[in-house]
Amino acid sequence: MYSKxxxxxxxxxxxxxxxxxxxxxxxxxxxxxxxxxxxxxELSIFNQRExxxxxxxxxxxxxxxxxxxxxxxxxxxxxxxxxxxxxxYVKKSDMDEAQYICTIxxxxxxxxxxxxxxxxxxxxxxxxxx
Amino acid sequence: xxxxxIPLLALATPAFANSVDIVGNVAAKCVIxxxxxxxxxxxxxSKLSTSASDGGILPEIRIDVAIANSYTANITYPTSFTSxxxxxxVVTWTGSVAVSNTSDAGMSGYDSAKTVSGATTxxxxxxxxxxxxxxxxxxxxxxxSNKPFTGGTxxxxxxxxxxxx
Numbered sequence: 001m002y003s004k005x006x007x008x009x010x011x012x013x014x015x016x017x018x019x020x021x022x023x024x025x026x027x028x029x030x031x032x033x034x035x036x037x038x039x040x041x042e043l044s045i046f047n048q049r050e051x052x053x054x055x056x057x058x059x060x061x062x063x064x065x066x067x068x069x070x071x072x073x074x075x076x077x078x079x080x081x082x083x084x085x086x087x088x089y090v091k092k093s094d095m096d097e098a099q100y101i102c103t104i105x106x107x108x109x110x111x112x113x114x115x116x117x118x119x120x121x122x123x124x125x126x127x128x129x130x
Numbered sequence: 131x132x133x134x135x136i137p138l139l140a141l142a143t144p145a146f147a148n149s150v151d152i153v154g155n156v157a158a159k160c161v162i163x164x165x166x167x168x169x170x171x172x173x174x175x176s177k178l179s180t181s182a183s184d185g186g187i188l189p190e191i192r193i194d195v196a197i198a199n200s201y202t203a204n205i206t207y208p209t210s211f212t213s214x215x216x217x218x219x220v221v222t223w224t225g226s227v228a229v230s231n232t233s234d235a236g237m238s239g240y241d242s243a244k245t246v247s248g249a250t251t252x253x254x255x256x257x258x259x260x261x262x263x264x265x266x267x268x269x270x271x272x273x274x275s276n277k278p279f280t281g282g283t284x285x286x287x288x289x290x291x292x293x294x295x
Contacts, residue, residue: 019163019164020161020162020163020164021161021162021163022159022160022161022162023160024157024159025157025158025159026157026158026159026160026200026201026294027158027294048163049164100293100294102291107212107287116164116167116168116169116189116285116286116287116288117162117164117167117168117189117191117287117288117289117290118287118288118289118290119162119164119289119290119291120162120289120290120291120292121160121161121162121291121292122291122292122293122294123294124293124294124295
């Protein structure tokens with residue numbers, strides 16, 4: 001009985017392990033893309049959340065209202081303990097308003113696998129064409 | 131014998147020491163960590179609560195910043211279920227966010243300096259290091275009439291954001 005209880009405690013401790021979401025750089029530099037009037041930002045995400053595999057990329061203004069942008073995949077799969085680089089393309093005409101590029105953790109619709117915490121890490125893209 | 135000298139001479143060639151650089155870069159960076167996954171307790175049929183006294187578990191989030199004064203942390207307690215059985219009455223949500231631990235004494239004033247707007251609590255991360263935040267959440271069903279929750283699994287999410295200044 002005692003050994004069963006001890007096993008349960010260990011499993012509970014393992015289940016509460018640290019899991020992290022990181023996005024860099026905090027202030028990405030604007031780069032010119034090969035498309036006219038479109039600028040590019042290069043970012044990187046690191047996933048240490050074992051129960052999260054997908055992140056959504058979003059572009060916001062200063063009030064966190066979504067803005068149009070382009071990227072290879074808006075929802076990216078980032079395996080546990082891996083880093084993924086991604087580019088975000090923004091029209092020069094939107095650079096007056098664009099302020100934050102964020103990644104937001106997504107949860108699967110599988111029963112019983114949803115984390116309680118949704119994480120969002122942003123980078124600030126000031127100093128654009130304005 | 132003289133043929134043996136050739137490989138011996140080759141072995142005697144001096145090994146040049148070669149140093150390998152390891153480069154590190156400390157830049158503004160924010161890492162959101164889930165240190166404790168929360169759970170709702172069900173102390174009465176009409177109430178779900180993360181409070182330990184109600185049988186729940188407070189979710190705990192740790193936010194690490196590498197450079198002081200570079201980020202604001204926004205933490206929002208749940209105001210809806212992301213998954214639940216069908217409900218036909220009002221759910222009243224309450225909650226709060228508080229600093230539960232810090233890695234630096236300079237963070238002791240975070241709770242008194244926080245700003246609360248609706249369900250979101252904002253902290254200006256003025257000191258580099260780690261801060262732990264505990265999020266409490268209570269959902270009550272029936273708009274004060276203590277209506278029992280429908281049986282099933284209820285899931286809600288708290289949101290932690292790191293916004294560069």
